[in-house]
Amino acid sequence: MTVTDERTGAAAPVSTTPLLEVRDLHVEFHTRDGVARAVNGVDYSVNAGETLAVLGESGSGKSVTAQTIMGILDMPPGRITQGEILFHGQDMLTMSAEQRRKIRGRKIAMIFQDALSSLNPVLSVGYQLGEMFRVHQGMSRKQARAKSIELMDRVRIPAAKERIGDYPHQFSGGMRQRIMIAMALALEPELIIADEPTTALDVTVQAQVMDLLAELQREYNMGLILITHDLGVVADVADKIAVMYAGRIVETSPVHDIYARPAHPYTKGLLRSIPRLDQKGQELYAIKGLPPNLTRIPGGCAFHPRCPMAQDVCATDVPLLHPVGAERGSACHFWKETIGD
Amino acid sequence: MPETTDSQSSATAVADAPAVAAAAPGLRKEGEKARSLRSDAWHDLSRKPMFYISGLLILFLIVISIWPGLIASGNPLSCDLAKSQMGPTSGHPFGFDTQGCDVYTRTVYGARASVSVGIFSTLGVAVLGSLLGGLAGFFGGWWDAVLSRISDIFFGIPILLGGVVFLSVVKGGTVTTVSVFMVLLGWPQIARIARGAVITAKQQDYVQAARALGASNTRMLLRHIAPNALAPIIVVATIALGTYISLEATLSFLGVGLKPPAVSWGIDISQASSQIRNAPHMLLWPAGALSLTVLAFIMLGDAVRDALDPKLR
């Protein structure tokens, strides 16, 4: 692709091209109340074998970004107004629908946040799992069934053989989530986008599922984008972290630096909100104020109405992603002060 | 513990609980109107050209079905064999059919039978089908088993054979008998769709949530299940409307549907189809009117379904 060569430098060897790179992505929704700007310039990248954790306020555009990458955003009302999504250096947004379809599902798979509504309620779970093998790999009904049982076993659904004919509503929330995970893993993709894959799981199953993901990741050198609210899971598995607020990345960092020394006031507030033992019976710390109305995002730094460190400049100037050391970045005018105290 | 009988004080109590989050300024615009799915759907429809085009067309069809004399001055039954299969002449823009009747007048007068059969059959099928299917899906159990079997039986009857038998038994094809027949054989199609849609909707947590609030069965059906099951029914019903109008034509052709001297597009189409080489204009006009009618209803169904889907807003 000529476009990408110009940007990354023509001499760049293939091996340094990230598996997936999102550049300056903007997505908006047209609603009766105005234009909701859900994603406002997201940049992130994942390499093969790497895990990127995307954190952020609920409603900050994590899922919308993921849906855009997968090409499953509802358009309308959604609209991609700007940006590129490079998979192996090729922009998926300018590809033909045919090319994109080949990537979707087979090379990039997604585990959805809403397990129940992503499964068809009138088809049995076994049928839906088997369909993937029949459609993509041309297996016979019988082979597909055997393969589905194997997958269900792999994500630790007890008595997979007996329950393969059951319908989604007959499984518990956590089991449905594991079925979704099984579907995503079925075709051994190069990249998995997992949107809160373990939210509905208890810690022991969560540990098993994360181990399973890690194992497959090593085995197939898979990239993983992990969207989650669980800072514990992030600390456990992520290589790097991107923190989102109001549709932008406000902080990026390798995993070990961020917990001890956050460089953005939002991240700092988030970390402070984790319940600690000595707070029993007291109020938990919570970032004050309401999440921004996306049809009217505050000017300057979008976080300024809620930021304890805000100064006048924050209301007028949009902070760029300042480099913090070699590998980190923070979109805050006062990152030095934030990291320092 | 708030006293349960004292609803007033407990009601205000929650309201007084300080908000966790500092309220943003200017939040209380009490004047702003409350919106619901119905008002939003209406708002949506009112700005869709497709809704106006199809709506006006259907209104026009209904008006001329009731008062065909408004736009056609002739008599559909006064024919002149001498003019058999003649092309358009002045005052007779669509030409004449085999019997020498004026095609324009017949097309206008034919609307009444065709449109009534279409509308009555569709309404009957939609009401009966969604009622039976919906109840079967909602209550399940033996209700469901029995209704499903009955609908299977009706589904299995070949429609033309059924039509010949039924209409010869009741002796005589009138708009009523033909419509009744269509409803009798047509309802299982809608019932199946309604049943599936209701079962899907019933399993959703929001129906459970309504139940947890103490909602009655009626409320759950009307407020929660029906609106979510309606879309597929509307689509199938509007497509079926076209089928019923053409089926009426086929039955006429077989001699068990409406019979001359009744005037309907179906009769005219079946008569014209044998003469398609000599006098294509005979087929063109009634068939064109039929297609336009079907199209108008499908467009209307589409517009209504879209308006009822908040995801497209």
Place this chain on the structure above:
Amino acid sequence: MTEPLTREPASRKPILQVRNLVKHFPLTRGILFKKEIGAVKAVDGISFDLYAGETLGIVGESGCGKSTVAKLLMNLEQATSGEVFYKGEDITRLSGRALKAVRRNIQMVFQDPYTSLNPRMTVGDIIGEPFDIHPEVAPKGDRRARVRELLDVVGLNPEYINRYPHQFSGGQRQRIGIARGLALNPEIIICDEPVSALDVSVQAQVVNLMEKLQDEFGLSYVFIAHDLSIVRHISDRVGVMYLGRMAEIGTDTEIYEHPTHPYTQALLSAVPVPDPQARERRERIILTGDVPSPANPPSGCRFRTRCWKAEERCAQETPLLAVPSVFAGSDSPAAHESACHFAAEKDVVGSASVDAA
């Protein structure tokens, strides 16, 4: 009529008493003539008390029957057997008007924020629905204002009143569900993973809100969650479920610092710690062995297929939920109810790190 199960001060009265609750979902074959070929024993004999003004946390493996218990408490599923006494009245037998009256006082927040809101209703209609069903709670003219207040209370912008659920993120939808649960000002709220979909800051807001409402109105909560640290923060007592049964129940300190049931110990050791440095240090108890199916649970102790301490006796005898005899009469916090023949304390590294976090 019922005996108190726990050693609570006599002054505290249970508001909800659950006795031997059982729910079996039949597994059937055939279309017209359904033949029962077994049953999923989702809940299989559970008893506990909920006291006025307290929060009872319930944790356990996914699929162990937590949501089913919640639905049984709400009478959304018909119990196979057992009783749920609310103020001395068995609500599993109620129907019609009496049930509707009880429902005003017991409300639920659902697990899945995507399916628990009707996609074709506006947020205003969803949160206003409780008032339509129980018109005595708020006069008609007031409802709109009440809905706005509720939105404000759960930290959502009241301007969103005319929006539809799909226009919200997962966490925002969950707050709509909480607002609906609060609308009738109930006495008991059953929360099925109410904060799982929220980010930690919003989660903190919601938990603070729930605690504040509890202090003000003496609300009682049953709080089901997977996040053990949040359960610990909010709960007065915690019950640990395994495969349709209660494995261990006690105060938060008893469960978190002195767990005596092997499953609780494994669960606590698996808690991920928000500290990347701890990645290597942590010692997790990895459970091996098959996860049994609730349709065909193991004999004796249900945990024995995965328990590292299992012996012959565990397969023969079902351990009862009681204070283990080794601790009987002792004052130690380990002396709480635990359904294990060989109940014993074990230092769980995970729980120690939770403290450090």
